[in-house]
Structures are given as C-alpha cells and as structure tokens.
Amino acid sequence: MVSQSSASDGTADASYANNADIRSLFLKYWQELERCPNCINLGMGMPPIELFKYELEAQEEFDAGRQIWQAEYQHQAGDKSVREAFSKFEAERTGIAYTAENIMLVSGALRGFSLVLDCLVKDGTRVVEIVPTYPLCSGQARNASERRGGKLLTVVPKDTKTFQITFEEIKPYIQPSTIIYLTNPNNPTGLYLPKDVLSKIVTTCENEGAYLIIDQACDLPLNPIYDDRTYLDSPSVIRILSLSKTYLLAGFRLGYVVANPQLIEIFSNAFAFSDGNAPCVANKAIIKYLNNSQLMPLFSKVSRHKVELALNRLTKCRSVIEFIKPEACFYIFLKISYPYSSWRLFKELVSRGVNVVPGCLFGVREGCWIRICCGREDDVLIKYLDKLSQALDSL
Ligand SMILES: Cc1ncc(COP(=O)(O)O)c(C=O)c1O
Structure with missing residues (x-):
C-alpha cells in the first residue's frame, strides 16, 4: 500500500x-453541516431541477406509475422492458451487444455497489481501491471486507496534480481473488481513466481471474466521447450506473448494474432475498427519459457551461492554487493555498457560512483539496463562488 504523508498542522482536527x-468522518461531515443550516451549498449538491425543467417533464408517466404500477411486484432484476431499454441505451454508448440479461435494476448505484461486494467478497478476497474515491463507496468497501473476511488495500497514485493512476502502479495489485473498484469518471476529479490504462486493467483482471467494478454514477461527459468501449465486454467487468445524476432522480433511489448474465443472476437472486424488488413507480418515466435522445446532450451542455463559468470565476481567487479541469459531471476539485488539513479548512469555511466537501472525505490527505458543486443557476453560482473566494482569501 502506498501511504500519504500526513498534513502538518499538528492540531486535534488534523x-x-x-x-x-471514512465512515465516521462522513457522518461527522453531516453533523458539522447541521450546525450551520444557513450555509450556502457548494458541497454535496445536485443541480436544481429548474435547470432542466421542461425536458424532464414526465408528470404523466410518474402519475401512471403511481396509479397503475404501484400494486405490482416485478422480476427481481427489474421489469423486462426497462432492462431492455437500458441494454439498448448501454449498447449504443459502448458498442457492446448487451441484452436485458446483462442488466439488473437496483435501489441506486450505492446499493448496486454494496450488493456486488456482498456477493463477491469472500474470506481472503483483496478489495483494492484507488484514491481519490467516493466516501460512500470506500465505506461500503470497508463494511463488506470486515463482514466477509476480505482485506482492503488502498492505492494512492503518485500523480498529485490529477491523481491519475498508471497501469504500472495498479498492476501488482491485480491477482487472483482480487476485486478492484474505481469511480470512472472519477469523483471528485471528474477525469476519465485513459482508455489504454482501463483496457489493460480489464485484460489483466480477466487473465488473473480478478473482478473490476466500475462505478459510473458520474458518467455525464462534458464533451461527446466517440471512443470504442468494447474492451469493457469482459466477464471480469461489473459496471454500475445511476439515474441520480443523469435524470436528477436521486430521491427515487434508482440505478442499474451491467454485467455478464451469470453474474446478473447471482446478484438479482441475492437482491430478492435482501431488498425484495427495485421500485416500479418510475418504470414508465425511465422509458420516456431513455427514449429522449436530446436529454443527455442537454445535461452535458448545461454542466459544461456551469463548469466553465465556475472555472472562470475561480481563476480570480488568489487562494486557489490548482484545479483539475473535469471531463465529466458538475464538480471541480480545487487545491487551496492553506497550510492545514482540508478538514480544518472545511470547518473554517462552514463557520463562515460556506459548505464544500473536504478532500479527506475522498481519501486525499496530502495538500489541501476541496470539491465544489457547480450545478446551480448562473446568478446563484456566481454569488456562491464569490462568497467562497472571499472566505478563502480572508483565512
Ligand atoms: C461515484 C458515485 N457513486 C455513487 C453515487 C450515488 O449514486 P446513487 O444515488 O445512485 O446511489 C454517487 C453520487 O454522487 C457517486 O458520485
């Protein structure tokens, strides 16, 4: 395991x-925010629905779901027509000939992630994570490893500017009985793992009998991607997707797992005896969204605009010494000129009325990094960023 040198502030906070x-740190993060309910929110935010209002209009479909479908149960992997619609959507995005048998619906990407770990981690399994990573995934990786006798290994990339892992860094970890998980695009950096690195990881996992879980919850590219992704067509690859970001349905807890049919059968059988069924109420609305080819480009366009606006504003802030220009989603990871830990900075900012996510929640403990969310109305975003800049420059 590569270790990070600790922040040098020497305080109790650091x-x-x-x-x-990470599990107690994540809870503590929410406790700190509760103490300051009037903070402006540049933290764990999602874009307001108003940004996409008319395009996301699906009132009739949600109503129909409530009236007609609510009395139903569905196949434990989800309704066949919804799984078919997802397989078509994924086939178009990747070039892989997916069918409904490759798909199962889950209650959000996070439940998909924990379900896959619950099914695959056994006594002695090595679960490998790459920093920075999403706090809820790292918490679940710890839960599953502890419960099932697995061993968790954390890899910190040498690249401290963009945190991109190289194949040489990860290769020694790919062994039999290994599960590697990564967020792609990465949350918080918003960068995709380069295709050559990812395809080599896939091939090596397949050769070694290891699994690769790719959490694609933030897969909202800011610019169109034309690369061939057929290299993901491997029995070792388990992809996890979410409707929380792409269709702003976080409250519905909807996501899906894409994997080979044998794995989908294992996962959906386990799901039936842990969670019962995925909810049916949004089935009709999901189909409507998937059939609207304009939605994804619109989300990308709006997110790109927000990110550009925010970067433009942030370059004027003296305290921002580095930033990672994201390729996807609506978050930006920033390095701040601050001699103490990101946790201490987070608390300072909250006391000044600004909520951001400290880098330590993503496992980044070297340097002071924070993640901000740009999914806001333009005037709100500008106002919030100016308040953040003032707070940072006054520290
Ligand atoms: C990497 C990653 N995984 C999972 C999630 C949560 O997805 P869901 O709401 O579908 O559980 C998020 C949400 O921000 C995320 O960024």
Missing part, C-alpha cells in the same frame, strides 16, 4: 481527519 475511519 490528527482526527488523518486517522478517522
């Missing part, structure tokens, strides 16, 4: 943030 288990 020592807490450096040593705390």
Whole structure:
C-alpha cells in the first residue's frame, strides 16, 4: 500500500481527519453541516431541477406509475422492458451487444455497489481501491471486507496534480481473488481513466481471474466521447450506473448494474432475498427519459457551461492554487493555498457560512483539496463562488 504523508498542522482536527475511519468522518461531515443550516451549498449538491425543467417533464408517466404500477411486484432484476431499454441505451454508448440479461435494476448505484461486494467478497478476497474515491463507496468497501473476511488495500497514485493512476502502479495489485473498484469518471476529479490504462486493467483482471467494478454514477461527459468501449465486454467487468445524476432522480433511489448474465443472476437472486424488488413507480418515466435522445446532450451542455463559468470565476481567487479541469459531471476539485488539513479548512469555511466537501472525505490527505458543486443557476453560482473566494482569501 502506498501511504500519504500526513498534513502538518499538528492540531486535534488534523490528527482526527488523518486517522478517522471514512465512515465516521462522513457522518461527522453531516453533523458539522447541521450546525450551520444557513450555509450556502457548494458541497454535496445536485443541480436544481429548474435547470432542466421542461425536458424532464414526465408528470404523466410518474402519475401512471403511481396509479397503475404501484400494486405490482416485478422480476427481481427489474421489469423486462426497462432492462431492455437500458441494454439498448448501454449498447449504443459502448458498442457492446448487451441484452436485458446483462442488466439488473437496483435501489441506486450505492446499493448496486454494496450488493456486488456482498456477493463477491469472500474470506481472503483483496478489495483494492484507488484514491481519490467516493466516501460512500470506500465505506461500503470497508463494511463488506470486515463482514466477509476480505482485506482492503488502498492505492494512492503518485500523480498529485490529477491523481491519475498508471497501469504500472495498479498492476501488482491485480491477482487472483482480487476485486478492484474505481469511480470512472472519477469523483471528485471528474477525469476519465485513459482508455489504454482501463483496457489493460480489464485484460489483466480477466487473465488473473480478478473482478473490476466500475462505478459510473458520474458518467455525464462534458464533451461527446466517440471512443470504442468494447474492451469493457469482459466477464471480469461489473459496471454500475445511476439515474441520480443523469435524470436528477436521486430521491427515487434508482440505478442499474451491467454485467455478464451469470453474474446478473447471482446478484438479482441475492437482491430478492435482501431488498425484495427495485421500485416500479418510475418504470414508465425511465422509458420516456431513455427514449429522449436530446436529454443527455442537454445535461452535458448545461454542466459544461456551469463548469466553465465556475472555472472562470475561480481563476480570480488568489487562494486557489490548482484545479483539475473535469471531463465529466458538475464538480471541480480545487487545491487551496492553506497550510492545514482540508478538514480544518472545511470547518473554517462552514463557520463562515460556506459548505464544500473536504478532500479527506475522498481519501486525499496530502495538500489541501476541496470539491465544489457547480450545478446551480448562473446568478446563484456566481454569488456562491464569490462568497467562497472571499472566505478563502480572508483565512
Ligand atoms: C461515484 C458515485 N457513486 C455513487 C453515487 C450515488 O449514486 P446513487 O444515488 O445512485 O446511489 C454517487 C453520487 O454522487 C457517486 O458520485
């Protein structure tokens, strides 16, 4: 395991943030925010629905779901027509000939992730994560490893500017009985793993009998991607997707897993005896969204605009010494000129009325990084960023 040097502030906060288990740190993050309910929110945010209002209009479909479908149960992997629609959508995006048998619906990407780990982690399994990573995934990776006798290994990329892992860094970890998980695009950096690195990881996992879980919850490219993704067509690859970001349905808890049919059968059988069924109420609305080819390009266009606006504004802030220009989604990871830990900075900013996500929640403990969310109305975003800049420059 590659370790990070700890922040040098030497305070109780720094020592807490450096040593705390990610699960308690994540809860503490929410507790801190509760103390400051009037904070402006540049943190764990999602774009307001108003940004896409008319295009996301599906009132009739949701109503129909409530009236007609609510009395139903469905196949444990989800309704066949919805799985077919997802397989078509994924086939178009990747070039892989997916069918309904490759898909199962889950209650959000996070439940998909925990379900896959629950099914695959056994005594002695090595679960490998790559920093930075999403706090809820890392918490679940720890839960599953502890419960099932697995061993968790954390890899920190040498590249401290963009945190991109190289194949040489990850290769030694790919062994039999290994599950590697990564977020692609990465949350918080918004960068995709280069195709040559990802395809080599896939091939090596397949050769070694290891699994690769790719959490694609943030897969909302800011510019169109034309590369051939057929290299993902492997029995070792388990892809996890979410409707939370792409259709702003976080509250519905909807996601889906894409994998080979044997794995889907294992996962959906386990799901039936843990969660019962995925909810049916949004089935009709999902089909409507999937049939609208304009929605994804619109989300990309709006997100691109927000990110550009925010970057433009942030380059004027003296305290921002580095930023990672995202390729996807609506978050930006920023390095701040601040001699103490990101946890301490987070608390300072909250006390000044600004909520951001500290880098330590993503496992980044070297340097002071924060993640901000740009999914806001333009005037709100500008106002919030100016407030953030003022707060940072006054520290
Ligand atoms: C990498 C990653 N995984 C999972 C999730 C959560 O997805 P869901 O709401 O579908 O559980 C998010 C949400 O931000 C995410 O960024």
